[in-house]
Amino acid sequence: MCDSVLNHARRNRHAIFYLLFPSLVLVLLFIIALAMLLGYSFYEYVRPGVMKPSFTLENYVTFLTSSTYLRVLYRTVKISLIATVLALVMGYPISYRIVRTKSSLIRKLYVLIVLISFLSSILVRLFSWRVILGRTGLINQVLDLLGFSGLHSFLRTETAVTTGLVSFLVPFVVLTLVGVIDKIDPELESAAKSLGANEITTFFKVTLPLSMSGILAASLLCYCLGMSAFIIPLMLGGDVVKLLANVVYDQALLVVNFPIASTAAVILLVVSFVVIASYQKLLQQQL
Amino acid sequence: MEFPRLQLKAVMKSFRHEVAVKDISFAINKGEFFTLLGPSGCGKSTILRIIAGILKQDSGEIFLDGEDISALPPYKRPFGMVFQNYALFPHMNVFNNIAFGLKVRREKKKEIKNKTRKVLELIKLQGYEKKYPQQLSGGQQQRVAIARCIVLMPLILLFDEPLSNLDAKLRQQMRIELKNIQKEIGVTSLYVTHDQAEALSMSDRICAMSKAKIEQVGVPGEIYKDPKNWFVADFIGQTNRFDGIVAVASDLETKVKVGNDLILCESNRNFKKNERVILLVRPEHIRISPKAVSSDNVYKVRIENNSYMGSKVEYRCRLGDWLVKVDTQGVISDLAGEAYIGWDKEFSHLLKGG
Numbered sequence: 001m002c003d004s005v006l007n008h009a010r011r012n013r014h015a016i017f018y019l020l021f022p023s024l025v026l027v028l029l030f031i032i033a034l035a036m037l038l039g040y041s042f043y044e045y046v047r048p049g050v051m052k053p054s055f056t057l058e059n060y061v062t063f064l065t066s067s068t069y070l071r072v073l074y075r076t077v078k079i080s081l082i083a084t085v086l087a088l089v090m091g092y093p094i095s096y097r098i099v100r101t102k103s104s105l106i107r108k109l110y111v112l113i114v115l116i117s118f119l120s121s122i123l124v125r126l127f128s129w130r131v132i133l134g135r136t137g138l139i140n141q142v143l144d145l146l147g148f149s150g151l152h153s154f155l156r157t158e159t160a161v162t163t164g165l166v167s168f169l170v171p172f173v174v175l176t177l178v179g180v181i182d183k184i185d186p187e188l189e190s191a192a193k194s195l196g197a198n199e200i201t202t203f204f205k206v207t208l209p210l211s212m213s214g215i216l217a218a219s220l221l222c223y224c225l226g227m228s229a230f231i232i233p234l235m236l237g238g239d240v241v242k243l244l245a246n247v248v249y250d251q252a253l254l255v256v257n258f259p260i261a262s263t264a265a266v267i268l269l270v271v272s273f274v275v276i277a278s279y280q281k282l283l284q285q286q287l
Numbered sequence: 288m289e290f291p292r293l294q295l296k297a298v299m300k301s302f303r304h305e306v307a308v309k310d311i312s313f314a315i316n317k318g319e320f321f322t323l324l325g326p327s328g329c330g331k332s333t334i335l336r337i338i339a340g341i342l343k344q345d346s347g348e349i350f351l352d353g354e355d356i357s358a359l360p361p362y363k364r365p366f367g368m369v370f371q372n373y374a375l376f377p378h379m380n381v382f383n384n385i386a387f388g389l390k391v392r393r394e395k396k397k398e399i400k401n402k403t404r405k406v407l408e409l410i411k412l413q414g415y416e417k418k419y420p421q422q423l424s425g426g427q428q429q430r431v432a433i434a435r436c437i438v439l440m441p442l443i444l445l446f447d448e449p450l451s452n453l454d455a456k457l458r459q460q461m462r463i464e465l466k467n468i469q470k471e472i473g474v475t476s477l478y479v480t481h482d483q484a485e486a487l488s489m490s491d492r493i494c495a496m497s498k499a500k501i502e503q504v505g506v507p508g509e510i511y512k513d514p515k516n517w518f519v520a521d522f523i524g525q526t527n528r529f530d531g532i533v534a535v536a537s538d539l540e541t542k543v544k545v546g547n548d549l550i551l552c553e554s555n556r557n558f559k560k561n562e563r564v565i566l567l568v569r570p571e572h573i574r575i576s577p578k579a580v581s582s583d584n585v586y587k588v589r590i591e592n593n594s595y596m597g598s599k600v601e602y603r604c605r606l607g608d609w610l611v612k613v614d615t616q617g618v619i620s621d622l623a624g625e626a627y628i629g630w631d632k633e634f635s636h637l638l639k640g641g
């Protein structure tokens with residue numbers, strides 16, 4: 001079937017256009033939306049819901065001189081990076097265990113357990129974190145039993161947001177890494193050991209370098225998901241630990257200040273790109 | 288007292304419910320080239336992996352120069368292992384692959400450079416230091432895999448079917464090269480293969496295996512000329528099998544009754560009259576001719592099939608119920624129809640019948 005489509009396409013060059021049309025529409029809409037966003041960020045804010053088309057840098061000045069906005073930006077980058085590293089550190093051993101499990105039944109079971117977290121709604125999972133971290137939650141009850149009184153909620157802390165984010169990211173890490181680690185010949189590890197390398201040296205000299213492409217992909221994925229996280233800080237950080245996406249939401253839909261919301265969104269995008277680009281540059285120098 | 292370099296005592300290993308290695312004991316002397324030969328699944332690779340320490344035996348001991356090393360992890364055993372798929376590190380160039388073990392030992396940079404250069408010379412791959420494994424041919428990769436081991440001066444080199452991924456021509460060439468390298472550094476070697484030609488041409492001693500146990504240990508000539516059982520006779524080289532009963536057993540001669548014919552053998556007092564035996568004759572020991580040949584055993588046969596192999600011709604001849612394989616040197620290549628085959632009594636080899 002594929003062949004006949006291609007043959008047809010060769011005969012009729014217009015066919016390619018028709019085939020590409022849906023994606024062209026999507027790309028176009030995406031570019032228009034981004035362009036509008038960029039445009040709004042230069043508009044003038046008059047009052048809630050009203051803005052005046054112009055070209056002013058005032059919104060950027062406001063954002064970059066406000067300690068509140070800058071603190072949120074800093075927090076967003078920080079939590080994303082920490083969550084990425086933690087998710088990798090926790091996800092790697094899980095992936096390795098899955099790949100090196102001999103019984104295919106048990107291996108499938110492991111993958112299923114990882115997938116279950118994808119199948120359950122993020123909201124359900126965040127509510128369960130609230131149950132665990134809350135004032136009368138599991139952790140506090142245990143601490144109370146152990147004699148630590150003066151209960152305080154773990155919710156609305158950066159730790160809570162990071163924890164929630166990590167638990168959200170680990171399955172992404174595992175599913176990305178399983179494919180890559182699976183391609184590493186276990187014979188290579190045997191070879192390293194027969195050449196005198198112990199388990200730790202074997203891991204750092206052979207297994208880890210050969211998983212680098214997966215680690216790179218997983219870390220970019222995690223970082224992007226972290227930078228754009230919205231529901232996790234909303235549910236676990238409340239109005240205390242907001243990330244940039246929450247600020248964009250507040251400004252766009254609560255304050256109805258589209259220019260500053262667009263500015264925050266553009267800055268989020270730029271900062272994400274800068275971090276990703278410098279990360280890739282760093283890795284290229286390493287390799 | 289001189290200990291053998293390597294000794295296995297009653298080594299056993301099972302996977303789940305399947306016995307992979309059953310009660311294996313043998314000893315390898317210093318500098319010896321010892322081969323485990325057997326069909327796939329006979330447990331020979333498992334033994335190699337147990338010796339390397341990659342697999343753990345269920346019971347039994349391994350001794351290195353008289354010292355029990357059964358419990359040592361693989362990285363503490365002074366062995367080098369050459370893998371079937373080479374197992375070169377794809378993210379390292381040739382130099383770093385060879386230097387891997389030396390770096391793990393934290394040797395000085397200058398030492399590493401010197402030693403690496405020397406083995407590259409030995410395997411004739413000077414100038415390839417910067418190449419990556421995927422840029423090398425199969426034979427070159429195999430040589431790097433060997434170099435990576437011998438640079439560490441291991442007490443024993445373990446080869447796991449190292450030539451089976453190469454094409455026939457290259458395999459023969461590598462066989463000679465590998466043997467030369469082994470002789471040059473005089474390292475004790477344990478070689479695993481299912482290829483009888485490899486085993487016969489390279490080994491000092493062969494250990495033939497089937498179904499998790501040892502069938503026979505001996506020098507190549509012994510294994511070929513004096514197989515102890517049907518498995519060894521059949522697996523190594525080609526052979527003709529006749530099932531019969533001993534008709535005459537005297538000090539002068541032994542005669543075996545096969546169908547209606549009596550086959551003459553050398554006197555063998557291990558077999559008594561009326562005992563069931565298997566009589567073996569190698570195809571290259573049978574002569575074939577259009578006229579009657581003068582041998583101890585001469586039979587008239589009908590040629591059913593002949594295959595021209597260049598250096599020899601293989602005939603399949605009908606003799607009663609038996610189909611006899613006969614190899615000749617290329618001179619007689621146009622035989623057809625009726626012919627005579629014959630062999631002398633010393634080529635009739637007897638085994639206990641089942």
